[in-house]
Amino acid sequence: MLRYILLRGVLALAVAFTVSLAAFLLLNVATDPARAIAGEDATPEVVQTIRVRYGLDQPMPVRYAQWLGGVVQGDFGESYYWHKPVAELVAERAGVTIALALAAMAVTILIAIPLGVLAALNPNSWIDRTALGVAVSAQAVPNFWLGLIMIILFSVTFPIFPVSGDATWMHFVLPAFVLGATSVPAVMRLTRTGLIEVMGADYIRTARSKGYSGASLLWRHALRNALLPVISVLAVQLGQKFGGSVITESIFALNGLGRLALESILGADIPTVQMLIFVFAIVFVVMNLLADILNAALDPRIRIG
Amino acid sequence: MAPLLEIRNLSVSLELPNARLHAVRGATVSLDRGQTLGIVGESGSGKSMTALALMRLLPRGAEVNLDRLAFDSQDLTAVPDAVFAREILGRRMAMIFQEPMTSLNPVYTIGRQLTEASVRQGVLSAKVAHQRAIALLDRTGIPDPAGRMSQYPHQLSGGQRQRVMIAMALMMEPELLIADEPTTALDVTVQAQILELLAGLQCEMGMAMILISHDLAVVSEHTDRVAVMYGGEMIEEGRAAEVMAAAKHPYTQALLKAIPRMDGPPVKLAAIPGTVPSTTSIPKACIFASRCDFVRDVCRSGRPPVQGSDEHWRRCILGETELATQRQASPVAAMVRKAVEASTAPVIEARDIVQVFQSRRGLFGPKKEIRAVDGVNLTLKRGETLALVGESGSGKSTLARVMLGLSLPTSGSVLMRGKTLGGMSPRERAALVQPVFQDPYSSLNPRRTLAEIIVRPLELRGDGNSQTRLARVREVMDMVRLPQRLIHNYPAQLSGGQRQRVAIARALVTSPEALVCDEPTSALDVSVQAQILNLLTDLQANLGLSCLVITHDMGVVHQIANRVAVMLKGKLVEEGSTDAVLNHSSHEYTRTLLAAAPRFRAEETRLEFSGHE
Amino acid sequence: MIKLKRAVGSTLFAITLSLSLSTAPAFAKKADDTLRVAMAEEILNLDYNYTTKREYIILAQMTDASLFDVDPKTQEIVPSVASGYKFIDDKTLDVTLRTDVKFHDGSVLNAEDVAYTYNWIIDPKSESNATGIIGRWLDRVEVTGANTLRFHMKAVYPLALRDMAQRIMLRKKDTYNPGGVVNKNAMAQKVNGTGPYKVTSFKPGQEVVLERFDGFFGPKPAIKKIIVRNIPDIGTQQAELMAGGVDWMFNVPLDLAQSLGATPIAKHLSGPDLRVSFVVLDAAGYTDPKGPLTKVEVRRAINYALNRGEMAKFLIGGSAEGIHTACHPAQFGCDQKSVDYPYNPAKAKEMLKAAGYPNGFPLDLWAYREKPVAEAVAADLTAAGIKVNLRYVKLESLDQARANKQISAYIGTWGSGGTADTAAIARIHFSDETDRNLSGDAQLNKDVLAAEQTNDENKRRELYTKAVGRIADQAYWAPLFTYSANYLVSPELNFPLDSDGLPRLQNASWK
Amino acid sequence: MNIGIEPNLTAAEEPAPLTPRQIMRRRARKHRSLMIGAGIILVLAFIALFAPLLAPHDPFVQSLGKRMLPPVWVQGGNWDYLLGTDQNGRDYLSRLIYGAQVSMVIGIGAATIGLLIGVTLGVLAGYFGGWVDHAVSFLLTAQLALPGLLLAMALVFIIGPSVWVVIGIIGVLHWTYYLVVTRSATQRIRQLDFVAAASASGATSRQIIWHEILPNLISQIIVIFTFELGIAILAEASLSFLGVGIQPPTPSWGLMIAEGKAMMFYRPWLVILPGICLFVLVIGANLMGDGLRDITAPEGRN
Numbered sequence A: 001m002l003r004y005i006l007l008r009g010v011l012a013l014a015v016a017f018t019v020s021l022a023a024f025l026l027l028n029v030a031t032d033p034a035r036a037i038a039g040e041d042a043t044p045e046v047v048q049t050i051r052v053r054y055g056l057d058q059p060m061p062v063r064y065a066q067w068l069g070g071v072v073q074g075d076f077g078e079s080y081y082w083h084k085p086v087a088e089l090v091a092e093r094a095g096v097t098i099a100l101a102l103a104a105m106a107v108t109i110l111i112a113i114p115l116g117v118l119a120a121l122n123p124n125s126w127i128d129r130t131a132l133g134v135a136v137s138a139q140a141v142p143n144f145w146l147g148l149i150m151i152i153l154f155s156v157t158f159p160i161f162p163v164s165g166d167a168t169w170m171h172f173v174l175p176a177f178v179l180g181a182t183s184v185p186a187v188m189r190l191t192r193t194g195l196i197e198v199m200g201a202d203y204i205r206t207a208r209s210k211g212y213s214g215a216s217l218l219w220r221h222a223l224r225n226a227l228l229p230v231i232s233v234l235a236v237q238l239g240q241k242f243g244g245s246v247i248t249e250s251i252f253a254l255n256g257l258g259r260l261a262l263e264s265i266l267g268a269d270i271p272t273v274q275m276l277i278f279v280f281a282i283v284f285v286v287m288n289l290l291a292d293i294l295n296a297a298l299d300p301r302i303r304i305g
Numbered sequence B: 001m002a003p004l005l006e007i008r009n010l011s012v013s014l015e016l017p018n019a020r021l022h023a024v025r026g027a028t029v030s031l032d033r034g035q036t037l038g039i040v041g042e043s044g045s046g047k048s049m050t051a052l053a054l055m056r057l058l059p060r061g062a063e064v065n066l067d068r069l070a071f072d073s074q075d076l077t078a079v080p081d082a083v084f085a086r087e088i089l090g091r092r093m094a095m096i097f098q099e100p101m102t103s104l105n106p107v108y109t110i111g112r113q114l115t116e117a118s119v120r121q122g123v124l125s126a127k128v129a130h131q132r133a134i135a136l137l138d139r140t141g142i143p144d145p146a147g148r149m150s151q152y153p154h155q156l157s158g159g160q161r162q163r164v165m166i167a168m169a170l171m172m173e174p175e176l177l178i179a180d181e182p183t184t185a186l187d188v189t190v191q192a193q194i195l196e197l198l199a200g201l202q203c204e205m206g207m208a209m210i211l212i213s214h215d216l217a218v219v220s221e222h223t224d225r226v227a228v229m230y231g232g233e234m235i236e237e238g239r240a241a242e243v244m245a246a247a248k249h250p251y252t253q254a255l256l257k258a259i260p261r262m263d264g265p266p267v268k269l270a271a272i273p274g275t276v277p278s279t280t281s282i283p284k285a286c287i288f289a290s291r292c293d294f295v296r297d298v299c300r301s302g303r304p305p306v307q308g309s310d311e312h313w314r315r316c317i318l319g320e321t322e323l324a325t326q327r328q329a330s331p332v333a334a335m336v337r338k339a340v341e342a343s344t345a346p347v348i349e350a351r352d353i354v355q356v357f358q359s360r361r362g363l364f365g366p367k368k369e370i371r372a373v374d375g376v377n378l379t380l381k382r383g384e385t386l387a388l389v390g391e392s393g394s395g396k397s398t399l400a401r402v403m404l405g406l407s408l409p410t411s412g413s414v415l416m417r418g419k420t421l422g423g424m425s426p427r428e429r430a431a432l433v434q435p436v437f438q439d440p441y442s443s444l445n446p447r448r449t450l451a452e453i454i455v456r457p458l459e460l461r462g463d464g465n466s467q468t469r470l471a472r473v474r475e476v477m478d479m480v481r482l483p484q485r486l487i488h489n490y491p492a493q494l495s496g497g498q499r500q501r502v503a504i505a506r507a508l509v510t511s512p513e514a515l516v517c518d519e520p521t522s523a524l525d526v527s528v529q530a531q532i533l534n535l536l537t538d539l540q541a542n543l544g545l546s547c548l549v550i551t552h553d554m555g556v557v558h559q560i561a562n563r564v565a566v567m568l569k570g571k572l573v574e575e576g577s578t579d580a581v582l583n584h585s586s587h588e589y590t591r592t593l594l595a596a597a598p599r600f601r602a603e604e605t606r607l608e609f610s611g612h613e
Numbered sequence C: 001m002i003k004l005k006r007a008v009g010s011t012l013f014a015i016t017l018s019l020s021l022s023t024a025p026a027f028a029k030k031a032d033d034t035l036r037v038a039m040a041e042e043i044l045n046l047d048y049n050y051t052t053k054r055e056y057i058i059l060a061q062m063t064d065a066s067l068f069d070v071d072p073k074t075q076e077i078v079p080s081v082a083s084g085y086k087f088i089d090d091k092t093l094d095v096t097l098r099t100d101v102k103f104h105d106g107s108v109l110n111a112e113d114v115a116y117t118y119n120w121i122i123d124p125k126s127e128s129n130a131t132g133i134i135g136r137w138l139d140r141v142e143v144t145g146a147n148t149l150r151f152h153m154k155a156v157y158p159l160a161l162r163d164m165a166q167r168i169m170l171r172k173k174d175t176y177n178p179g180g181v182v183n184k185n186a187m188a189q190k191v192n193g194t195g196p197y198k199v200t201s202f203k204p205g206q207e208v209v210l211e212r213f214d215g216f217f218g219p220k221p222a223i224k225k226i227i228v229r230n231i232p233d234i235g236t237q238q239a240e241l242m243a244g245g246v247d248w249m250f251n252v253p254l255d256l257a258q259s260l261g262a263t264p265i266a267k268h269l270s271g272p273d274l275r276v277s278f279v280v281l282d283a284a285g286y287t288d289p290k291g292p293l294t295k296v297e298v299r300r301a302i303n304y305a306l307n308r309g310e311m312a313k314f315l316i317g318g319s320a321e322g323i324h325t326a327c328h329p330a331q332f333g334c335d336q337k338s339v340d341y342p343y344n345p346a347k348a349k350e351m352l353k354a355a356g357y358p359n360g361f362p363l364d365l366w367a368y369r370e371k372p373v374a375e376a377v378a379a380d381l382t383a384a385g386i387k388v389n390l391r392y393v394k395l396e397s398l399d400q401a402r403a404n405k406q407i408s409a410y411i412g413t414w415g416s417g418g419t420a421d422t423a424a425i426a427r428i429h430f431s432d433e434t435d436r437n438l439s440g441d442a443q444l445n446k447d448v449l450a451a452e453q454t455n456d457e458n459k460r461r462e463l464y465t466k467a468v469g470r471i472a473d474q475a476y477w478a479p480l481f482t483y484s485a486n487y488l489v490s491p492e493l494n495f496p497l498d499s500d501g502l503p504r505l506q507n508a509s510w511k
Numbered sequence D: 001m002n003i004g005i006e007p008n009l010t011a012a013e014e015p016a017p018l019t020p021r022q023i024m025r026r027r028a029r030k031h032r033s034l035m036i037g038a039g040i041i042l043v044l045a046f047i048a049l050f051a052p053l054l055a056p057h058d059p060f061v062q063s064l065g066k067r068m069l070p071p072v073w074v075q076g077g078n079w080d081y082l083l084g085t086d087q088n089g090r091d092y093l094s095r096l097i098y099g100a101q102v103s104m105v106i107g108i109g110a111a112t113i114g115l116l117i118g119v120t121l122g123v124l125a126g127y128f129g130g131w132v133d134h135a136v137s138f139l140l141t142a143q144l145a146l147p148g149l150l151l152a153m154a155l156v157f158i159i160g161p162s163v164w165v166v167i168g169i170i171g172v173l174h175w176t177y178y179l180v181v182t183r184s185a186t187q188r189i190r191q192l193d194f195v196a197a198a199s200a201s202g203a204t205s206r207q208i209i210w211h212e213i214l215p216n217l218i219s220q221i222i223v224i225f226t227f228e229l230g231i232a233i234l235a236e237a238s239l240s241f242l243g244v245g246i247q248p249p250t251p252s253w254g255l256m257i258a259e260g261k262a263m264m265f266y267r268p269w270l271v272i273l274p275g276i277c278l279f280v281l282v283i284g285a286n287l288m289g290d291g292l293r294d295i296t297a298p299e300g301r302n
Helices: A002-030 A033-038 A044-053 A060-072 A086-121 A126-140 A143-157 A170-199 A202-209 A214-242 A246-251 A257-266 A270-298 A300-304 B047-054 B081-088 B110-120 B126-139 B158-170 B188-205 B216-222 B240-245 B250-258 B297-301 B320-329 B396-404 B426-432 B450-461 B466-479 B484-488 B496-508 B526-543 B554-560 B578-583 B588-596 B606-612 C002-022 C054-063 C111-122 C131-135 C160-166 C234-243 C254-261 C296-305 C308-316 C345-354 C371-383 C395-403 C423-430 C442-450 C457-474 D020-030 D032-049 D092-128 D130-145 D148-159 D163-173 D176-191 D193-200 D205-242 D253-261 D269-301
Strands: B005-016 B019-031 B036-040 B063-065 B068-071 B093-096 B176-180 B208-213 B225-230 B233-239 B306-308 B313-315 B346-360 B367-381 B385-389 B411-416 B433-436 B514-518 B546-551 B563-568 B571-577 C034-039 C068-070 C077-079 C082-089 C092-097 C138-145 C148-153 C197-203 C207-212 C225-230 C267-281 C362-367 C387-392 C409-414 C477-489
Touching (some): A060 A270, A086 A126, A086 A170, A086 A257, A126 D205, A143 A246, A143 D205, A170 A246, B005 B047, B019 B047, B047 B208, B110 B126, B208 B216, B225 B240, B233 B240, B233 B250, B250 B526, B367 B563, B367 B571, B385 B396, B396 B433, B396 B546, B466 B496, B496 B526, B571 B588, C054 C207, C077 C082, C077 C160, C111 C131, C111 C148, C296 C477, C308 C477, C371 C387, C442 C457, D092 D253, D163 D205, D176 D193, D193 D205, D205 D253
Parallel strands (some): B036 B208, C034 C225, C362 C409
Antiparallel strands (some): B225 B233, C267 C409
16 A cells, blocks of 8 residues: 555656746746746836845756756745735635535535436426536536636626635635536536446346335445546545646635636746646646545455455 | 245346336246255346246336246245235345345445345344354354445455345344355356355255356356256256256256366367347247257247156157257267467567556555556467466456556567557558457447458558448458358448457458457357367467467367466466366466366265264 | 527626626725725735836835935935935935934934945845846945935936935845844834834735834825735636725726726726836847847837737826827937838838838747737738747746847837936937847937936936937837826725836825 | 359349448438537637637737726627626627637647546556556545646646646546546457457457457547536636636636636626626537547447
């Protein structure tokens, strides 16, 4: 068991480093951080002083080596804009993104799974068709557009929810719905096909022959097997959501990692981007590992083999 | 006393995407307490559907209508589903299924699955249920029953899982046990034990049993009465011994002649031509008319009447006397089996083949080594049919793949015409040996037409142009007796038998010297198996092919093989001519294999068992 | 049928509009005397000595006072922390300080503090954003008395007082290197300024709360408390304005300002701005030595092709107007008599044919600011036959491409830092020290630098007239228009609009 | 009793069952959502193809005087510009029509690039397994971890903004769905006997992949392609919304939504209209995808 986790850990680090190297190259090529920090009306002298101040005048490999050296000792360097250690910056904002991710996951689960189960229990009925209709249309709605419409409807026309910011839980309702809605189709479809397949399996027929029927059959025998693949998909999606949704967070002005990523990428705040990517890669692989472990815990065939 | 179970005129129709399939029409059956009824028929005959209708386990969209369904003289049609599920299913009627590998819930322990139904319905307390489960597991012959309770289904073998299924069915001591092809997926030796077990339990618990199978031999040994089904209708029913000895319906007769018999010299099998008609519309004529040898105009105009006594009736217009005369009229041509001289040149030689596989138990378990083939020497001589016999896990398929050159052995070598397989180019090897696989549905590329499939090996060798190749394809299709008009059809449009013929045609197109057939007929119905076996013997005679046939069915060995090799756990335990091995085998394992194979003891009825009647 | 559809359609939009606009600000701001201000740029550092962006200038106006100040009406330099000044000769300046200037922490400002601030800024170790600007003309500062200082200048520089007024924020002695240890971010999170407002709470990137500083030596501001909120998304800013979370928005796009201004929610103010927009052409041929832009007729044709008037009127609105000089008409020395190329697309096509490009030529036009302006310029040039490939990028990407000499033409803007003097735009664009100079005109370079080395007003005016005339004649640029600053403010707020376009929140008051 | 010879093969009365393709066509006609989806896609493809003829005005011609005209059903609108004009006074309806062109081209282009990368890697990983499989899954994890936005922004700057760059970017970011499906399908097909038969008759790996495995993947690949079409179109819209996608003055629905965002409270149609167009196009693609999957599923699986 330990060997397996160690292997995945090494994979996580390898992925994190390759991705951060790629990001470092892309960023340096795309924009000149010094000019981004200096802003619009900066004279060349100002740009030069900034370049010296942040050591941007050294060649790229040297700067990457410095950054790497720091990372090994846990120091991810200082943000050019925020003048504070990036680790602190990420820690501050991680809370908002985690809350949003969990809320969005709750929205997905509360909508997708019941819908999927109902659709599977009576295939080709009107519930099935509406469930598929919801899935198809939710998949077709651009989430940035959905966000704007939500603000127009529920913050301005009917001022129920606050427009932006992340102070109270009320601030998270609309963003969670928008972020959650994007992954409803996939989860709903997976639940539906999974349950339909399980309901046709031999061991369900055996259970029926022992007198199980209706709700007890569903809860005791069918659901547990049907939801196995769904759980690993949810874990992976949660991993992606921990990476922060760039669009949802910027539309609702939530101070999460997503918005931080967007601004630091557009503003070429390299240390912040590096750390964010590093964190995203690690979180992503860890969530994959978690999905595997969860699967093994729930499915004896994998655990005991 | 009133029969335990009475079914009259049961019809089942299933909903297909674009039609309704009338799977069962007018099934009438009755069963007394403690009695065993066998329902036999080929695939698609509706035998399973009848049982599922009884247990109300039909798939969604199925329709059942019947005149009378009484269980212990209680009219079941009046019982609503919920009450039926709670009071009848599991407590008074139980069922075991064909596929042990998938019939148990993979995520729950054996113990829980055994006890949960009885505890939930309050029939037994948890403690009593637990003890009863262990007792039943022990009775069904599972080693260390207490330990098994906490294990999961995937940790048990096929045979053990079937025993668990039987224990589970008997937890609440049902009065009727329905066994739907209980042993089809198991090895011959295990099959015999399970059938013995079922018979024993039935006597002990005085249960009535319905045994559904496609294997006439199994049914003839283990049932009191037998009903023969074809195309969704019951065409003959009577006492088992009588039906087997003097079948009164042409289909049953043809079926009995299509089964390779172990007693007496090999006989040319009577294959039934054509395929089972589709029952998407209710047929007006006799269902067997399209394939019957004695068909008359009247058979095609109306449904044949039921003739014969309650003891033994059949649905056919032929009178008692006409049938009897027909039976003698068709003499059975004995086949002579050439003995193979030791001196003939070898075609394929396998020298001390060892094949080891690595497998990891579970995601985190340690790596384990499995020696599938452990030092085997085998030679296939020119013009002979060598049968390689063994149970699942004996390594016979692995050896076959090695001799085909599809996988390189861990050690040892395979020679063809003196040259090692490894040294040969794939194209050279293709000219020497070709495979025929077991499952007709996965041996042909669904996306290609027949022409493309059969011509492919020629294209790969690149000899001749498209005309010569097409001619060769047509020639080979005639050889395997495939109608030319099918040349542009897709595999999905053919029957199992036809597909296996295409596979053989593909193997023959490069005119190889040897064929390696891995269980060529075990996935086919008896009547279709007879066609393929006859084809193989004819081809071998006409083309002088040497065939290596892998099988677990002693009947097939007896029918077509000149020599036999028996494998057990990766080792060759016995090798010799068919007569030597079958009649006075030297190895104890071969003897158990032969004993386990179901045979037609036409005369020995089941009287000694049913003494208690 | 159409009538029905039309009726239904319009009602739908009418409902959403009226409903959304009827929610007047929930509570009158006057009650809690707090002005909530929205800014798109995230305020991350309170110390203007280490920042440059416009939002930081607005903030510094409130938190800090400097030696001099610019009179909003007359744009003249007036004494502020300094009570008076006298030029001993054209390179030394004596300044006397007021004695009643207090820092926010209550301590009194003295000559030592001022000297320390200036000497620290010009010391390269400070790496301050102002080091380059001040270091060019100031040698050192010497304390000559309890509240008198002497400034020794390296060279004659007419804009010295303006720089002192707008660039250097005064700090207590040893703020940045207490005990010799350099701490550039000393004032980043908690600024100890001398201005009319002091910072009571600061959440970087989210919010800055300022309250009136009673110890301020100058006129007390009318509003007790100002909260600066960072809201990056313009849509969200509007929603906050409507929901009452914000009372003042600046840099508002024209259409939005006009639409929202027409509702009871907010008032649309539009004031003058020193910022100008222009198209810089690669006359020197950095991208293509023999390219079309090196020919003056082509550059003049481009000037004729652009409909400056319409762009100013429809895309910027307010006091914006087309210009034909490489400077803002209100800036000293910006001679309006230089040659003009009134909009004449036919003439432009003709000149292009004459210059040897009958069916135009491909041109990469870079832009970063207002997208409608970029598309309008691109459309006008396409109409004149030039095959424009519009490259709309981030500012820093454009700067980088220009530094690598990859840009043949780009639409630029310059705010001159609110300085009404041509020097503030000429040197940065036409001297040889900058990569923005695509004219390749040596003589022009000399004139522009010379105009900054003399205090003689007439001499400077004469030099600038020559330079501006030269630029117009050689059409190194295609000047476009001046900007107008659009604000959306709560109807209850009095907000003065000054001619240099610099918003001065400290002068705001309730109606 | 005829011995083993089949004289009277009487299958003649029974019509030979339909070829798989006929079965699919018959099912397709009856599959409502497939018809609707295909209908929408055809109409939009028609609009995209004949945009120059259909559009009332040239989408690039500006008339600054007539900026921000409302659509005809709102007072102040005029009939020359049915859906009003945008910030630069260009006809909004024409830009929407040309926007269809951009979205379709990008959708199809990106989905194809994704297909080429994903299927190749999927088949290789599925067929050869071992280290190829590990390398591909490492690439998969790394690609999922790298934020697409960064890649888009950098490429748009380095190579310069053109429709092809955007297609390339989105294509490179969206091959994972193809990979996962083709990899497991290839692994499944590889076990089937007709692959063993092919290698027994001397086919090389390449021939087996090309002749035996790929034909069986085509129906699944088509299904994924239609879904990816929708996803790619949305991806372009998001990139353009963030300003790193399609560059002005090319009309793109995502860009139009971004431009309309500032005025969404006063001129909501600037945001709503392109949003609806995107929604209709993508829902058409998804309905078609669902339909194709239903009618190909049964054959696909055996």
